[in-house]
Amino acid sequence: MTMRTITALTLILLTCAALCTGAVHAADRIALLISSDDAPYKEAVAGFNEYLNKQGMQPAYELISLGGDASKAGAAIQKIRLGGFNLIFALGSLATDAVTREITDTPIVAGLILRPESLKKGANVTGVTIEFPLDLQLAWIQKMVPQARTIGVVFSPDENRKKIEAAAKAAQKLGLKLEAQEVRTAQEVPDVLERLSKRAQVLWGVPDAVAMSMQAAKPVLLFSLQNSIPFAAPSSMWVKAGALYSLDCDYKDVGAQCGEMAMKVLKGALPGTIPPETPRIVSYSLNMNTARMMKLTILDDVVRGAKQTF
Numbered sequence: 001m002t003m004r005t006i007t008a009l010t011l012i013l014l015t016c017a018a019l020c021t022g023a024v025h026a027a028d029r030i031a032l033l034i035s036s037d038d039a040p041y042k043e044a045v046a047g048f049n050e051y052l053n054k055q056g057m058q059p060a061y062e063l064i065s066l067g068g069d070a071s072k073a074g075a076a077i078q079k080i081r082l083g084g085f086n087l088i089f090a091l092g093s094l095a096t097d098a099v100t101r102e103i104t105d106t107p108i109v110a111g112l113i114l115r116p117e118s119l120k121k122g123a124n125v126t127g128v129t130i131e132f133p134l135d136l137q138l139a140w141i142q143k144m145v146p147q148a149r150t151i152g153v154v155f156s157p158d159e160n161r162k163k164i165e166a167a168a169k170a171a172q173k174l175g176l177k178l179e180a181q182e183v184r185t186a187q188e189v190p191d192v193l194e195r196l197s198k199r200a201q202v203l204w205g206v207p208d209a210v211a212m213s214m215q216a217a218k219p220v221l222l223f224s225l226q227n228s229i230p231f232a233a234p235s236s237m238w239v240k241a242g243a244l245y246s247l248d249c250d251y252k253d254v255g256a257q258c259g260e261m262a263m264k265v266l267k268g269a270l271p272g273t274i275p276p277e278t279p280r281i282v283s284y285s286l287n288m289n290t291a292r293m294m295k296l297t298i299l300d301d302v303v304r305g306a307k308q309t310f
Contacts, residue, residue, distance in 0.1 A: 028059035035092025047255025073098035123272035152200025156210035186215035249279035
């Protein structure tokens with residue numbers, strides 16, 4: 001972590017503490033274990049602390065960053081074990097997987113988790129994922145591409161079989177059909193996409209280490225643009241590169257959601273009794289150049305509501 005990053009995060013904590021009013025809980029100690037120093041993590045930390053401050057809480061914080069390096073997890077866990085913390089706030093899958101694997105006797109509230117399975121590893125864990133419910137994701141496809149009836153998706157069965165099976169049922173309830181194609185290597189993606197070119201009116205990108213890998217990015221985007229099949233992407237990076245749109249969460253609000261959970265835990269609730277949640281605010285990125293190229297009509301209020309447009 002750079003000195004500049006440390007200073008920025010420290011200022012967030014100090015500012016939130018300065019805004020605190022009401023009762024002070026000096027005995028509460030919280031470890032902030034973050035996977036990365038990127039902006040979303042800072043926003044989530046700010047939301048978490050602002051929420052607790054508004055509730056009259058002023059815990060003592062210990063910030064520990066893994067900086068995206070899994071090899072730092074061991075030292076971080078040891079530091080947490082020796083810190084006498086009342087609560088661990090873990091941000092990101094790297095931090096969450098590390099702490100839930102090693103610590104079972106301290107309450108953990110986690111945020112910015114890609115997969116809900118990470119929150120099912122112990123009775124001392126709860127938190128907020130960054131994955132929206134499947135029916136909501138499919139409803140947004142209908143909103144963005146209302147003429148689409150068949151949704152193509154490419155996925156690794158080892159990683160996403162259960163999700164795709166659930167998505168097929170959710171799609172049927174919405175009057176949609178899911179045309180799902182399995183791949184086991186990124187090299188298979190172009191051929192599988194070709195099979196979808198005559199069947200799907202929109203391509204849905206679910207987070208997948210094979211189908212949505214960096215190696216698969218070029219064939220996926222080329223398929224979408226060359227066949228005028230809109231691509232609902234897993235992140236804004238894809239949108240900037242040519243996908244039609246992606247859903248995203250409000251990172252600061254996810255931090256506030258985690259703060260609400262932390263408040264319950266600090267008041268005596270067991271994390272295992274607090275159900276994991278999905279983000280409550282939907283934001284999205286939109287590529288208007290792609291929309292014009294594909295002659296898609298995007299409603300004015302949808303354009304105005306985008307977090308960012310390209």
